Amino acid sequence: MERTLIIIKPDGVERNLIGPIITRFEQRGLKIVGMKMLQVSDQLARQHYAVHEGKSFFEPLIEYITSAPVVVMALEGPQAVQAARNTIGATKPVEATAGSIRGDFGMMVGRNLVHGSDSPENGAAEIALWFDESELVSYERVVDRWILE
Numbered sequence: 461m462e463r464t465l466i467i468i469k470p471d472g473v474e475r476n477l478i479g480p481i482i483t484r485f486e487q488r489g490l491k492i493v494g495m496k497m498l499q500v501s502d503q504l505a506r507q508h509y510a511v512h513e514g515k516s517f518f519e520p521l522i523e524y525i526t527s528a529p530v531v532v533m534a535l536e537g538p539q540a541v542q543a544a545r546n547t548i549g550a551t552k553p554v555e556a557t558a559g560s561i562r563g564d565f566g567m568m569v570g571r572n573l574v575h576g577s578d579s580p581e582n583g584a585a586e587i588a589l590w591f592d593e594s595e596l597v598s599y600e601r602v603v604d605r606w607i608l609e
């Protein structure tokens with residue numbers, strides 16, 4: 461089963477959208493196997509976004525992601541990475557499909573509410589960066605037979 465890392469970014473937390481954003485993933489059928497709230501350190505932010513180092517938006521991005529607490533989740537499901545990215549919507553909220561989180565709640569790329577891993581490999585690596593193995597759970601959901609075939 462595939463896993464992806466989701467972050468409800470500071471604007472999602474400050475705008476009281478934690479519940480509505482989590483609901484989108486829950487309704488989709490993705491299983492939450494880890495979840496916590498934290499204030500991101502400068503070091504963790506730079507590690508997480510290392511691939512963007514040197515780009516014009518890198519320093520503002522670090523400032524943004526460390527500006528208030530975040531909620532971070534590990535989600536599990538078949539093709540969880542792709543499913544979650546479709547639920548999140550395109551990077552630029554103006555281009556995101558209506559019905560996606562960014563398409564329904566966002567206006568600007570630097571305030572796009574949610575992070576989702578972009579590949580199964582990065583999903584696993586990002587979950588390992590943000591969670592200790594002891595913070596992840598394994599459980600059966602009774603509804604799974606109505607979500608997964």
Ligand code: IDP
Binds near residue numbers: 521551575576
């Ligand atoms: P993603 O979050 O949709 O995977 P990435 O290209 O990986 O998008 O960029 C990471 C994050 O960096 C974006 O979610 C957004 O917050 C920020 N970002 C990306 N491109 C820009 C930009 O052109 N201006 C400002 N911020 C940007």
Ligand code: MG
Binds near residue numbers: 576578
């Ligand atoms: Mg990305």
